[in-house]
Amino acid sequence: MAERKKIFEGFAILLNWEVWIVPIVLSTALIVVSFYNYLLFHTLAELFTIIVGVLMFVVAVYTHSLSRESFLMYLGIGYFWIAVLDMVHAFLYKGMGIVVSDVADHFIQFWIANRYIESLLLITAPLFLTRKIHSTGAFLAYGAIASITCIAIMGGYFPVSYIEGVGLTEFKITSEYIICFILFLALVNLYKTRQHLKPNLFPFLSTAIVLTIFAELAFTSYISAYGPANLIGHIFKLFSFWLILYSIIRLNMQEPFKDLVESENRFRKLVKEMPLSLGYVSKSGVIEDINDRFKKTFGYTHEEISTVEKWYQLAYPDEEYRQWAINVWNSDIQIAAELGQDIKSREYKVTCKNGDVRIMEISGVTVGDHILATFTDLTERKNAEAALRISDEKFRQAQKMEALGTLVGGISHDFNNMLAGMTGNLYLARKKAESIPDVVNRIKLVEKLSFQASEMIQQMLLFARKGSVEMIPFSLTPFIKEIAKVCEPLISESIKLSIHSCSDDLTVKGSATQLQQVVMNLINNAKDALGNIDAPEIKLSLERFEADEDFLSKYSNLDCTLLAHLIVSDNGMGISEKDKPHIFDPFYTTKEAGKGTGLGLAMCHGSIQSHGGVIELDSVDGDGTTFHIYLPLIEGEEIDTSSTDSLGPPLGNGELILLVDDNEVLLNTSKDLIKSLGYKVLTASNGVEAIDIFTSNSSEIALTIMDVVMPEMGGTEASKQIKAISPEANIIFSSGYDKGEMAENGTSIVLSKPYSIDQLANTLARYLLDKEGDN
Template sequence: MLQRFSLGQVVSFLFVLLVFPMGWFVISSLYVGAQQQLAEMNQRLFQEQLSNLSLEVVRGLRQGDMQSVQRFVAVAAASETLVHLSVVDKSGKIMNSTRYAWLGKQAKDVIPEFNQISFTQALQEHKILSYLDTENAEGYIYYPIDMSASFQKQNLGQGLMVGKFTFQKQAMILEQKQQQQLIYFAVVLALIALLFFVFLRKLVTQPLAASMRFIRDIEQGKPKAMLEVQGTKEVVHLAASLSSMYAALQSSQSSLKQTHILLSNILESVPDLVFLKDTKGVYTGCNHAFCTLVGKASEADVIGCTDFDFFESEQAKQFIEHDKRILTQGESLRSETWVAYPDGRKGLFDTLKSPYRNEQGELLGLIGISRDVTDIKDLEAQFHQAQKMEAIGTLVSGIAHDFNNILAAMTGNMYLAKRSMLQGDAPEAIAKVERIEGLSDKAATMIAQLLSFSRKGVMQKKVLSMKEFVQELLLLAKVTIPENIHVQHDIEDTPMMVHADSSQLQQVLMNLLNNARDAVEGRREPTITVKLETYTPSETFKQKHGFSNVDRLVHLCVQDNGYGIAEGDIEHIFDPFFTTKEVDKGTGLGLSMVYGAIQSHHGVIEVESKQGEGASFHVYLPLIKSSQDKKSIEPAMQMIAAKGEVILLADDEVEVRQATSEVLETMGYRVFQASDGEQALSIFKEHYQDISLVMVDVVMPKLGGIQLVQALREIKVQVPVILMTGYDRNNVLKTGSMPTQSQILTKPIQFEVLQATIAQLLHGDSA
């Protein structure tokens, strides 16, 4: 109801409502008092009038001059206030009157207002009695007069003047004055109310209306200048506040708009896919890259769709499952998924989905950022290979030196062996040959390590002992570390099993050692210390590095006493292409690779350094639990004596074939030799019933080892096979599927291993 009226109207109305009755009451009260005063005054005046008249009347009556008395009484009626007046004797008879018709009549019969009681009382008590009727503005009076005169024939005695007077005219004037005052009051009140209304309208209502229009215009987006109003201090202040608020709002909106534009541009320009979904999995927004992926022209075509509209059913279900997990757990989820482009091409997408909430923390949906990492993965693989090749380059130079030394030693010992044999000193010759054999083993080990290091492929984690791994690698690393550098190692005597890719860990350790080597170059007493131990992390350490479910770690520390790392460089040393080495001495990718490799093994790498005091790199990797501890225990070979079984030996290298044949024969086997695959197949066809086992080189002219085996197996299905190769065994496997009932041995072959392998294949012996 009040909403229909303005403040001015309400205040004016309330003012009139409250003040008017009050004013009316005051004026009416005053009028009642004035009316009473008027009545009393008229009563008094009438009494005075009668008092004067009574003098004439009494004199006339005493003189018996009734005509004069009548004249006096009649003339008195000319007064406006006198209604009628009669002179009444004690018997109640009217002697004189303003009404001629009443003369001689009984007062009680003709005077309408005559009261016998009052008449008697006034007569007996000789007292003036008067009555006022303020309502009708009239009065009645009983005025005693003494008409007695001793000389009169008839003594009239006591009498009364009975009369009625009126003051209606004055009362009417008074009433009109009251009405006039009420009208004045009402008019003044209305005027004041109007002034209230006008002032409130001018000072409050209009400025408020202007303010409301201002706000409405802003709501409707109409551009406005500043709000200026005239009114009370509060209203002006309000207007100023609104203007300030609007200015701030404009600035904020402008900034928001700019930010929105910037954000839109960023979203549209980034090659990554960005998309938004609500809690029901419905798309609520995306950028152009996402549109391209799902084959839509614009964001509008995507909004309202679900994953089922874009992806295959199984994949959509998987995405929705991810979404549910994110929305339920409220945590981000990162995943890599192969997704097909509209043209059928497939890409590997690395996707991070995170929940997003409003200011109140209510979950609104999720935001996803996805990137096609297919090329990056390829590049990563290429990069890792390049790293390895770089390491190999360093390794080869060292190996060449060692090989030359071994060859030199072998040459010398062979010379001494020949001379001893010529001199008939067989024991000395055997000793020299055994030394040559040892040198040969040493060279073979170096080659095996080299081949293992250069192995290509994706990360292949397996359980391995860090103790053995580090020990082996330190042997290999010797070739890359100058002899003047003292390498200390402190390796705990436990296996310390980890789940790791040996190739990547080799690169890690080699990179750390190479860096240490470079760091100590030119230092006095250059020393590199390698420490390996188990480590029980503190709670702080766990929280800091996210090892919540890990109780024990393996701690590998590579420490040097080199020049150290500058304080400002420490935080950058794991950045790609950051190097402090001279040009052409480092790619800047070594520590970056180390960092990435440790991360992929869920480990941590930390560095401590002070300039001039060397550096320490600490690598922590999770130890697998005891139940998973697996010791790679090599089967114990048992030497079983040969019983003249026939072995077909195929190798294109004459020296190797003959040496191997001799060894086999010394073991008690009979040997057919073949110089290539075809020859071997031919021999096998001829003697397959006699041949118990086949030894073939994997790489041979005319017919490769694998193809040969396949051909042989067509002739004799279950013939055992030993594949021999000078390459890494994994490379061999890549060239073809590994045949059943076969083993692969890497050259140079340890003859104890060969003997055990033959025995296993022929007799099923194993550890």
């Protein structure tokens, strides 16, 4: 069906008046001329067919390298030599007088011989629909046939075809019928091989063969060189040659050019609408053409970038960067030309018309003397990669924090238990040595250091987000003065420590211990940065600060405008640009091995964040460092400055306390401490033992102090069973774990190890007093 459709489409084209207008006009003109001068008619008719034959050859030759059509090449070569023989026929025609010949039928012999050659050409042409042609061999072969024909006719070896006054010989008439038969076989052969023909070619060639047959049949009635049969035969021949020429030109020139134009239009549309910025660039850098995406990406029109200087100035306004970009582009073009490769892809920072700077990957493909440059926008991808790197860095930091938290969390319980045993025994030793003041003072110093060690564990837990801290309101103004006193002995006498504090009472809610650790850490870092500095100086200052909209938008975690501004600065060596992004990372240190853990500034950052504040770094390599700390101010809250140290711890009235702890040293120490406070004590080393003792003494036990984590049975389970025995049982817990962590597990912690004697005494007194009041 598809094949028949193509044939019908071809015949529809054949019936188009545009196909026939030229031969009809020429034929009409030639017929008119024949009435005036028949010899002129014959000459013009033959001249037309000669020109057509040469044109077929020229078109076939010059399009063969592109079309690769062996069939049409074969026809072009054959018709070239047919045109040559037709030219000899025209020269020998009766009355021309161009070539002198004694034989009257030479021009007819050339005609009939040429028609034999034409019929053989048409019957053999389909062989080259599926075979490649050797153009030179075919040209020489037909040239040889033409030469042999000329020699045979002019040498008198060709049969007589026409006798003057008598007419055509039997050979001539029989030859016309033989030629018609060969042409008919050529038509059949062409039909059989039509599937190998280009679409629409079969109707033209088949019609041309039929017209050639009609011409030959007309010549069978040939009587006179100037007779009507000769005229009709030449008109049919004209039409036949024209159709063959038309089909060759249409398929080898018109159709390819049409396809080329359509392909070019598709390409232009594709380039124009392609979602990739393209520029057609000369090797000097002038952008001669751009697509729509280029205009949309950069905002420039073709006119705005039409010169190399203007484009470079627009794309690279910075003169130094522009020169770099020009040098790199020219170098890449030269390298690509030498190696026969495409232009290397490189990243450039290109400025758009609206001022945006985009990261572009520019590459190029050489097209003759020009370059088709592609501009790929990498800005979003680069931003995403940067964000991914930041996220990855945060993930690694979180892993480090988790590892640190696991480490500290694992040792905090045992460490706090040991500290609790130490502080308890130190208190008992201090009571025994009350008559020796110097010993008492030294014991108090060790007690203080022990509790500071516990606070350090608490801070590390908080830093690793494994702990909680109690936030209370306190004034920063006296706080700064106290820190100065503590820090003065820590720094060298050659370093000047300047303190500047405002007179306002700047109250914040937080942990004074934590903030003290932050400031001391910053001052210690400042001291280390002043090693080889002339006139070294550290400045510590405090002022009120009111945040504006820009500051609040920069730090979204701040929820108030009134802030305390704490500044720690030095005139030391400063911090390099490569170190600044990592300065608050855990385990990152710029100090020598053995002189820094990489946790100090990370803990400072975590502590300030836990206070709802921010910490900023301002430093120039070689020109000092300044840390800015901003803490939210509170107003209207009372600050408890009362102290009960002078009153001493509250004592008991012989109440019986059940003390439960698996640590033998801590159990015995705590037992002695509680006894020293005026209480009686029963002890148990685990939950099972505690239940047995409570069952036997439930009516006498006023309060149970229960450790949380113990072998055999922990404090939480033991307390449940004790409550089942006596719902009114009074139980408080003590633990070396963090309060917040235990609270998440549903446990109400009252005493955190290590606890001071005052904490223990006040807790027992307050708890027993509340219960007595309830009764």
